[in-house]
Amino acid sequence: MEENAIRFGIIGCAQIARKVSRAIDLSPNSTLYAIGSRSIDKAKKFAIDNDFPDTVKIYGSYGEVLNDPNVDAVYMPLPTSLHVQWGVLAAEKKKHLLIEKPTALSVADLDLILEACRSNGVQFMDGTMWLHHPRTTKMKEMLKNTQLFGPLQMIHSTSTFSETEEFFKDNIRVKPDLDSLGALGDVGWYCIGAILWATDYKLPKTVTALPALSRNQEGVILACGSSFDWGEDAQVATFYCSFLSNVSMDLDLYGSNGSIHVKDYIIPYQENSLAFDLTRRTHFAELQTGWTAKPEKVQVAAELPQEALMIQEFATLVERVKKYAKTPDDKWQEISRKTQLVLDAVSKSIELGFKPVGL
Amino acid sequence: MEENAIRFGIIGCAQIARKVSRAIDLSPNSTLYAIGSRSIDKAKKFAIDNDFPDTVKIYGSYGEVLNDPNVDAVYMPLPTSLHVQWGVLAAEKKKHLLIEKPTALSVADLDLILEACRSNGVQFMDGTMWLHHPRTTKMKEMLKNTQLFGPLQMIHSTSTFSETEEFFKDNIRVKPDLDSLGALGDVGWYCIGAILWATDYKLPKTVTALPALSRNQEGVILACGSSFDWGEDAQVATFYCSFLSNVSMDLDLYGSNGSIHVKDYIIPYQENSLAFDLTRRTHFAELQTGWTAKPEKVQVAAELPQEALMIQEFATLVERVKKYAKTPDDKWQEISRKTQLVLDAVSKSIELGFKPVGL
Structure with a gap:
C-alpha cells in the first residue's frame, strides 16, 4: 500500500x-x-x-x-x-x-x-x-464506431434476481421506510444507467412504464419495467427489473450495422473473464438457411475486478x-443525477397508471 | 420419393x-x-x-x-x-x-x-x-417444467435485419399496395408469434406500441415495437422489429427459477446446429463477485432443416x-389467427399514437 x-x-x-x-x-x-x-x-x-x-x-x-x-x-x-x-x-x-x-x-x-x-x-x-471495467469502455468504443455499428436504434436491458422468503420479510430493499423504490431503485438503477450510458447520457423525451407491475403488501415494487423514447430519433429502449426472476443481466444493443449482446453486464459470470458478443454486417446465407457469420466473442481482460x-x-x-x-x-454527479431523474420519471409513470411522462 | x-x-x-x-x-x-x-x-x-x-x-x-x-x-x-x-x-x-x-x-x-x-x-x-424444429419443442418442454423454470414473467423478442437501398426502392415488403404492414407484418409476425408461443397462445389483455416508429415516405412501417400485458398475471412482453437494424432474432424468456436465451430463433446460425442458452437456479458467488453457474448451452439436433x-x-x-x-x-388456424389478431392490435395502437389497445 x-x-x-x-x-x-x-x-x-x-x-x-x-x-x-x-x-x-x-x-x-x-x-x-x-x-x-x-x-x-x-x-x-x-x-x-x-x-x-x-x-x-x-x-x-x-x-x-x-x-x-x-x-x-x-x-x-x-x-x-x-x-x-x-x-x-x-x-x-x-x-x-x-x-x-x-x-x-x-x-x-x-x-x-x-x-x-x-x-x-x-x-x-x-x-x-460495471461502468469502470474496460469491457464497458470497449463496448462504447464499438458503439461509437459508425462504420462498425451504425446508429444505435434499440436498447434492451434487464436486471433481475430471485430471492428467498427471508429477503422478502427482512431485507431493507423491500421496506417502505428504508428503500421505498424497491426493485426499481435497486436493480432498475442498472438498467436505466445502462440505457443512458449507451446513449451518451442523452435523456429520453418520454418514459412509459410497462403495463405490468408487482408490489409487496406494503406497496414496494418487486418487479417493473419501462420503455423510453427520444422523440425524432426513432430510438427506443426497454428494460425490466425484478426481485422475482432468476438472475439476468442482459444488455442488448441493436444498431444498423451491428449489435452487441452481453448477458452479465452488472456482475460478470467470473470476475477474471469478461466478454461480450459482437455481431456486425451480418446477412443470410444462400436460401436464407443460415447466417453469414455467428456473433464474435470479444474478451476484455483487466488487472483488477x-x-x-x-x-x-x-x-x-x-x-x-x-x-x-x-x-x-462533475461527470459522476451528472451520471447519477440523470439516472435518478429517469428513475423518478419511471416511478411517476407507474403512479399514473403507466402513462407517458415527459422529461 | x-x-x-x-x-x-x-x-x-x-x-x-x-x-x-x-x-x-x-x-x-x-x-x-x-x-x-x-x-x-x-x-x-x-x-x-x-x-x-x-x-x-x-x-x-x-x-x-x-x-x-x-x-x-x-x-x-x-x-x-x-x-x-x-x-x-x-x-x-x-x-x-x-x-x-x-x-x-x-x-x-x-x-x-x-x-x-x-x-x-x-x-x-x-x-x-421455426415452430417446427425440435429446438422449439425442447424450449417449450423446459418452459413448462415449473420446477426448472417457474412461472414465465417476461418475454423479449426481436426480429431485425438491415437491407440494401434496392430493397427499400423495389421490395414488395415496403410497398403500400402489396404489403402495407411493412416490417410489422413481415418480421414483427415472428416476434408476436414467439410471444404467443411462449404463453401457450394466451392472448394479452392489452397491447401498447412502443413510442418509436420509422416509416418510409409512403407510410409503410420500417421499424416498430410493442409491449404486451396479461392483466392480473404481472406477465409482460416486449418486442422490436425492423428492416433498418443489423440481423437479430432474440428470444429471451425470463422465469422465476430459470431463463432461456436464444439469438437465432427464426433462422438458425447454421441449419444443422441449433442451440439455446439455459440458466437455472442461479445465484451469486461469495461476495457477489460472480455467478454460481454460467448459462448452459442446450444443443438440439434434427434430421432435416x-x-x-x-x-x-x-x-x-x-x-x-x-x-x-x-x-x-384446427391448431394451425388458431395459431395464425391469434398472431394476426395481436398484429392488428399493435397496428391500431400505432395508429392511435401508441395508446393501449385492449384485446
Missing part, C-alpha cells in the same frame, strides 16, 4: 460493504481506515468476519467516522432513506463521497447531496461498478482534489 | 419459394408438382435457376396451378394484399393451403381464408418455420385428410 493512499471510512455494515472493503484493499491507491456502525459490536463483528487488519478503526456510530480527520473518503452503503442526512453531513465534514445506488429517493433529495458535495469541494460518485477499478478511479479523482487542489470531476 | 407423397403447387416466384421448394424436396412425404407465375417465362426461369426436375409442371398463371387436379396442396408466397383472393380460391379448389406470413392484412381478411379452408375441408398452415420439418408436418396433416378422411387440424 502506498504511503499516500486515500483513506476510506465505511459507514454501515451492509453485505455490499464486504465486497467494497475487499475492493479498497485490492485497489493500489486506497486503504481501509475505519468502519462505523450504529452498534460497536456489529462493527467489530464485521471487521473480524471480513479479516480487517487491526489497524482499521472501529466506531460505534457513523458520526465518529465522519469526525475522524484521517478519513479522506466515505463509502456509504446505507438504506436509501438515510442518504440525504448522512451524505450531506459527510460532504460538510469534507469527506469525499462514494454512495451506494440508488443515490436517493428522488432527484430533489439527490440534489441536496450533490449541492453539498459541490459547495464543500468533495468528489462524488455512486457505486455502479471491476469494483477495485471503481475504487481506484474514485481514489484517483480524490487525489486530484486532495493533493493538487483540483475541482472535483 | 414415396409414391403417395403430397404433391405441391407453388404460386408465385418469391425468393422464399426457393427455400421452400428445396424443403419440399427434402421432406420425405412431399413432392414438388407444379409452379405457377403470372408470366410463363418467369416460372420457367425460376425452375431452371432452382434445378427443378423436368417433371415439374410450369404454368403461366396461378389459376392453372389451382385447376390442376393432381395438385394436393398449394404453397402461397404472394404479396399479402393478394392472400384473400388466392387463398380463398385455393380452398374452393380443394387445395390444402400453406400460406406465407403475414397471413393477411387484417384478421377480417384472414377469417375469409380460414372460413374457406374450413368449409372446403382443407388443411391450413402459415409458413412460420426446420423448413423441411414444416413441410413434413403439413404434408402429414394433409395425408390425414386426403387418405383417411380426417378433419383438418
Whole structure:
C-alpha cells in the first residue's frame, strides 16, 4: 500500500460493504481506515468476519467516522432513506463521497447531496461498478464506431434476481421506510444507467412504464419495467427489473450495422473473464438457411475486478482534489443525477397508471 | 420419393419459394408438382435457376396451378394484399393451403381464408418455420417444467435485419399496395408469434406500441415495437422489429427459477446446429463477485432443416385428410389467427399514437 493512499471510512455494515472493503484493499491507491456502525459490536463483528487488519478503526456510530480527520473518503452503503442526512453531513465534514445506488429517493433529495458535495469541494460518485471495467469502455468504443455499428436504434436491458422468503420479510430493499423504490431503485438503477450510458447520457423525451407491475403488501415494487423514447430519433429502449426472476443481466444493443449482446453486464459470470458478443454486417446465407457469420466473442481482460477499478478511479479523482487542489470531476454527479431523474420519471409513470411522462 | 407423397403447387416466384421448394424436396412425404407465375417465362426461369426436375409442371398463371387436379396442396408466397383472393380460391379448389406470413392484412381478411379452408375441408398452415424444429419443442418442454423454470414473467423478442437501398426502392415488403404492414407484418409476425408461443397462445389483455416508429415516405412501417400485458398475471412482453437494424432474432424468456436465451430463433446460425442458452437456479458467488453457474448451452439436433420439418408436418396433416378422411387440424388456424389478431392490435395502437389497445 502506498504511503499516500486515500483513506476510506465505511459507514454501515451492509453485505455490499464486504465486497467494497475487499475492493479498497485490492485497489493500489486506497486503504481501509475505519468502519462505523450504529452498534460497536456489529462493527467489530464485521471487521473480524471480513479479516480487517487491526489497524482499521472501529466506531460505534457513523458520526465518529465522519469526525475522524484521517478519513479522506466515505463509502456509504446505507438504506436509501438515510442518504440525504448522512451524505450531506459527510460532504460538510469534507469527506469525499462514494454512495451506494440508488443515490436517493428522488432527484430533489439527490440534489441536496450533490449541492453539498459541490459547495464543500468533495468528489462524488455512486457505486455502479460495471461502468469502470474496460469491457464497458470497449463496448462504447464499438458503439461509437459508425462504420462498425451504425446508429444505435434499440436498447434492451434487464436486471433481475430471485430471492428467498427471508429477503422478502427482512431485507431493507423491500421496506417502505428504508428503500421505498424497491426493485426499481435497486436493480432498475442498472438498467436505466445502462440505457443512458449507451446513449451518451442523452435523456429520453418520454418514459412509459410497462403495463405490468408487482408490489409487496406494503406497496414496494418487486418487479417493473419501462420503455423510453427520444422523440425524432426513432430510438427506443426497454428494460425490466425484478426481485422475482432468476438472475439476468442482459444488455442488448441493436444498431444498423451491428449489435452487441452481453448477458452479465452488472456482475460478470467470473470476475477474471469478461466478454461480450459482437455481431456486425451480418446477412443470410444462400436460401436464407443460415447466417453469414455467428456473433464474435470479444474478451476484455483487466488487472483488477471491476469494483477495485471503481475504487481506484474514485481514489484517483480524490487525489486530484486532495493533493493538487483540483475541482472535483462533475461527470459522476451528472451520471447519477440523470439516472435518478429517469428513475423518478419511471416511478411517476407507474403512479399514473403507466402513462407517458415527459422529461 | 414415396409414391403417395403430397404433391405441391407453388404460386408465385418469391425468393422464399426457393427455400421452400428445396424443403419440399427434402421432406420425405412431399413432392414438388407444379409452379405457377403470372408470366410463363418467369416460372420457367425460376425452375431452371432452382434445378427443378423436368417433371415439374410450369404454368403461366396461378389459376392453372389451382385447376390442376393432381395438385394436393398449394404453397402461397404472394404479396399479402393478394392472400384473400388466392387463398380463398385455393380452398374452393380443394387445395390444402400453406400460406406465407403475414397471413393477411387484417384478421377480417384472414377469417375469409380460414372460413374457406374450413368449409372446403382443407388443411391450413402459415409458413412460420421455426415452430417446427425440435429446438422449439425442447424450449417449450423446459418452459413448462415449473420446477426448472417457474412461472414465465417476461418475454423479449426481436426480429431485425438491415437491407440494401434496392430493397427499400423495389421490395414488395415496403410497398403500400402489396404489403402495407411493412416490417410489422413481415418480421414483427415472428416476434408476436414467439410471444404467443411462449404463453401457450394466451392472448394479452392489452397491447401498447412502443413510442418509436420509422416509416418510409409512403407510410409503410420500417421499424416498430410493442409491449404486451396479461392483466392480473404481472406477465409482460416486449418486442422490436425492423428492416433498418443489423440481423437479430432474440428470444429471451425470463422465469422465476430459470431463463432461456436464444439469438437465432427464426433462422438458425447454421441449419444443422441449433442451440439455446439455459440458466437455472442461479445465484451469486461469495461476495457477489460472480455467478454460481454460467448459462448452459442446450444443443438440439434434427434430421432435416426446420423448413423441411414444416413441410413434413403439413404434408402429414394433409395425408390425414386426403387418405383417411380426417378433419383438418384446427391448431394451425388458431395459431395464425391469434398472431394476426395481436398484429392488428399493435397496428391500431400505432395508429392511435401508441395508446393501449385492449384485446
